[in-house]
Amino acid sequence: MPIRRLPNLQNSGSIRSQNLGEYGVIDTNSIIEANSERFQTLEQLRNEFVDYIRLRLGDQIVDVELDKEHYELAIKQALVKYRQRAQNATEESYVFLDLLPETQEYVLPDYIQEVRKVFRRGIGSVTGTTASQFEPFASGYLNTYMLVAGRVGGLVNYELFTQYQELAMKMFGGHINYTWNRVTKKLSIVRKMPGQTRDRFSVASITADGTQAGSTITIVLSQPKPVVANDLLIIRNCPNENYNEQYVIQTVSEDSLTITVTALNNLGFASVTGADLEATFVHSPQIDGYTESVLLWVYNTKPDEVLLADSMVRPWLQEYSLAFAKTILGQARGKFGSVAGPQGAGQLNGASLLQEAQAEMERLEEELKRFYDGSMPYTWITG
Numbered sequence: 001m002p003i004r005r006l007p008n009l010q011n012s013g014s015i016r017s018q019n020l021g022e023y024g025v026i027d028t029n030s031i032i033e034a035n036s037e038r039f040q041t042l043e044q045l046r047n048e049f050v051d052y053i054r055l056r057l058g059d060q061i062v063d064v065e066l067d068k069e070h071y072e073l074a075i076k077q078a079l080v081k082y083r084q085r086a087q088n089a090t091e092e093s094y095v096f097l098d099l100l101p102e103t104q105e106y107v108l109p110d111y112i113q114e115v116r117k118v119f120r121r122g123i124g125s126v127t128g129t130t131a132s133q134f135e136p137f138a139s140g141y142l143n144t145y146m147l148v149a150g151r152v153g154g155l156v157n158y159e160l161f162t163q164y165q166e167l168a169m170k171m172f173g174g175h176i177n178y179t180w181n182r183v184t185k186k187l188s189i190v191r192k193m194p195g196q197t198r199d200r201f202s203v204a205s206i207t208a209d210g211t212q213a214g215s216t217i218t219i220v221l222s223q224p225k226p227v228v229a230n231d232l233l234i235i236r237n238c239p240n241e242n243y244n245e246q247y248v249i250q251t252v253s254e255d256s257l258t259i260t261v262t263a264l265n266n267l268g269f270a271s272v273t274g275a276d277l278e279a280t281f282v283h284s285p286q287i288d289g290y291t292e293s294v295l296l297w298v299y300n301t302k303p304d305e306v307l308l309a310d311s312m313v314r315p316w317l318q319e320y321s322l323a324f325a326k327t328i329l330g331q332a333r334g335k336f337g338s339v340a341g342p343q344g345a346g347q348l349n350g351a352s353l354l355q356e357a358q359a360e361m362e363r364l365e366e367e368l369k370r371f372y373d374g375s376m377p378y379t380w381i382t383g
Contacts, residue, residue, distance in 0.1 A: 045308040049075050052318050053325050070328050071321075078320040083301060085368045087375040088313060090114075090299045099193045099292045101283070103234070103246070106187045111300045115187060118176040119295040176294065193292065200281040201225050206235075206243065206272040208263060215263040216250070217243070219282060224256035227284050233261060237279045242267045249284075312374035320364050326357035 050071040057064045083089040090113055097106060097118075108115075169175055177190040202222040208215045219233075227233065227249060234246045247261035272280065307313050334350030371377055 042305040074321040074324040078317045104189045108185045114299040115180040116297040200283045208270045211267045219259045323357045323360040326353045330354035
């Protein structure tokens, strides 16, 4: 009996995969083309969902009164409900954050849902991206385990070394305390990283062409400084607190004295002049340099296209979108008990649609509790 081979299998029976190219070098162009054919765009996925809902409601057989906006709302609400209830809607990742001088608050992207921990590169306050220190215990550990041929250190030495590192981090600022607001996406570092006062720029005047967010702020420096467009600029100690923000420089004059930025807040006043400027200064992190780069352990939401294409999540989202669309259709039809026709009044099924949709939503939410979507079950919690 002849053996039927699948089209993606080679003669040897192994799976045919993307060729790395000559001498094992990855052919970037071919991989991009392959991925573009493999993965659907968000618009294509949404259109498939709309077709699924529309045809399940009997469109093209009977008249379905829903518009495009109703289908989009049903898909959106399914994603909202799933992200609220399912662990599989988020993923663990790591991102780097450059800490700036004299800056404690940082606004992270909207897709960051939780910040678990902040990791430093060193074990103490004097260890950063540029600072260096000699630590004899670490050097002895390196010598014992790596540099001396034929010698193997014991597990006790390794345990002592790791405990030493943990104690040093507790005593000398190796751990960074912080607060995280998941609504405003604001990460507040409970520590002010020191800045360099020699790089602070004194200000001659600050004016704006309006008082609303989005207005153009013009900053005139007392002396020229080597900043360029797209650099960061931070205003400090301004009596009008609405000006004290971190900006992206829009333009810089030829003499490097006049800088324009875009207002991020409602300013209240269109200018800051006179005695109010005595304590006001600006500085640029590109000139000051970042004080330290830290690693954030975070959980971020998966993009819409990933959830809509996930084989474990897609059926749940389809059914919940359909149930939500039924609630919209049921509420609309429920306003009329019947509709006039050539052979008498026709009964509308608004009440039955609402009842059916409610039962389906409860069933689907119960499925999430049983992790049908591929989410990880709960683990043991001590304490």
